[in-house]
Amino acid sequence: xxxxxxxxxxxxxxxxxxxxxxxxxxxxxxxxxxxxxxxxxxxxxxxxxxxxxxxxxxxxxxxxxxxxxxxxxxxxxxxxxxxxxxxxxxxxxxxxxxxxxxxxxxxxxxxxxxxxx
Amino acid sequence: xxxxxxxxxxxxxxxxxxxxxxxxxxxxxxxxxxxxxxxxxxxxxxxxxxxxxxxxxxxxxxxxxxxxxxxxxxxxxxxxxxxxxxxxxxxxxxxxxxxxxxxxxxxxxxxxxxxxxx
Numbered sequence: 001x002x003x004x005x006x007x008x009x010x011x012x013x014x015x016x017x018x019x020x021x022x023x024x025x026x027x028x029x030x031x032x033x034x035x036x037x038x039x040x041x042x043x044x045x046x047x048x049x050x051x052x053x054x055x056x057x058x059x060x061x062x063x064x065x066x067x068x069x070x071x072x073x074x075x076x077x078x079x080x081x082x083x084x085x086x087x088x089x090x091x092x093x094x095x096x097x098x099x100x101x102x103x104x105x106x107x108x109x110x111x112x113x114x115x116x117x
Numbered sequence: 118x119x120x121x122x123x124x125x126x127x128x129x130x131x132x133x134x135x136x137x138x139x140x141x142x143x144x145x146x147x148x149x150x151x152x153x154x155x156x157x158x159x160x161x162x163x164x165x166x167x168x169x170x171x172x173x174x175x176x177x178x179x180x181x182x183x184x185x186x187x188x189x190x191x192x193x194x195x196x197x198x199x200x201x202x203x204x205x206x207x208x209x210x211x212x213x214x215x216x217x218x219x220x221x222x223x224x225x226x227x228x229x230x231x232x233x234x235x
Contacts, residue, residue, distance in 0.1 A: 033222065042208055043162070045222040056222060089160060095221070104150050104212065106223060108162035 004094050004109035012115045019079040019086070021112045025094030032075040033106060034067060037089040049075060050097075082116045089113045119144045121211050123226035130199045131234050137184075138194045138229045140209030148214040151185065151192045152223070157205040165207070168192065170214070196231075204233045 005024040013019050025032050030051050035043040045059040049069040060067065064082075069075040079086055090113075093106035120143045130136035142151070153165040168176045168185050175183050180200075184193045196203055209226040 031221065035223075035225075042225040042227045043223070045224070048222055059222070091162060093162075093223075104214075104221075105152075105164060105167060106221075107164070108154075110159070110161045113160075 004092055004107055006090075006092050006109035006112050008112060009110060010113050010115070012117060013082050014117050015083055016081050019082050019114055021077040021079075021090050021092075021114070023075040023077070023092030023094075023109060025075070025092070026096075026107055028096055029094035029107075030097040031095045032069050033093045033095075034075075034077050035091045035093065037091060037111070039088070043091060046077075079114075082114075084116045087114055087116045119146070119149075119211050119213070119224050121209055121224050121226040123209055123229050125229045126227070127230045127232070129232045129234060130196070132199055132201060134199055135195060135197045136199055136231065138196075138207050138209075138231065140192045140194070140226055142190050142192065142209070142211050144190070144211065146213055150212045150214060151183075152210040152212070153181070153183070153192075153194045154208045154210060154225075155203075155205045156208060156228070157202075162208075166194070199233050201233050201235060204231055206230050 007022050032049045034046040037043045047060045047067045048056040064080045066078045089111045091111045092109045095106050122141045149170045151168045155163045155165050166176050166178045166181050175185050180197045182195045206228045208228045210223040212223050
């Protein structure tokens with residue numbers, strides 16, 4: 001019974017490169033959330049996706065950041081032309097479809113730590 | 118907009134003792150969820166306990182319990198019989214109950230770092 005999986009766990013990029021972060025939700029979960037944790041801070045919401053749809057991207061920077069959750073395959077958070085300020089831990093969480101208790105709880109992956117040199 | 122405040126950046130407790138972590142929040146909504154997550158040094162976010170605002174009964178999970186005071190907008194976490202493995206950063210989080218397709222995002226506090234002394 002695999003939980004949320006994220007890869008890579010650690011990613012190093014130089015300024016100007018692209019970063020791709022992957023998230024495989026719990027099997028059967030159709031809701032995916034991305035959060036960012038800057039050093040010494042709490043998690044901040046970035047984007048909420050359901051299969052093939054972006055539901056809420058109010059926390060996503062307007063430029064350079066994009067997210068997708070295709071019908072098949074993992075969710076991808078893409079950061080173009082990374083800058084040092086993008087260095088952070090990026091967490092993915094998932095929840096199942098439908099209504100009720102279990103849909104209200106988000107289960108987190110281990111995170112991807114991005115370092116921009 | 119909803120906010121979550123954790124006013125204790127750090128706390129310390131002796132092994133086997135009890136400790137309470139504080140959390141307050143601000144919202145105009147009447148129905149919502151509250152959560153405590155634990156983040157150990159591995160940085161994995163682990164759900165500790167959840168509370169539905171419409172339930173008056175305080176949630177309990179083994180050694181973990183909450184004191185939910187809806188009128189005061191307070192949601193504290195009590196850890197009984199503290200163990201070395203409880204040492205971690207603890208985050209309080211808020212989520213609206215239902216937005217009819219609107220966001221399910223979690224709003225987190227800044228965290229409390231708990232140290233457990235042997």
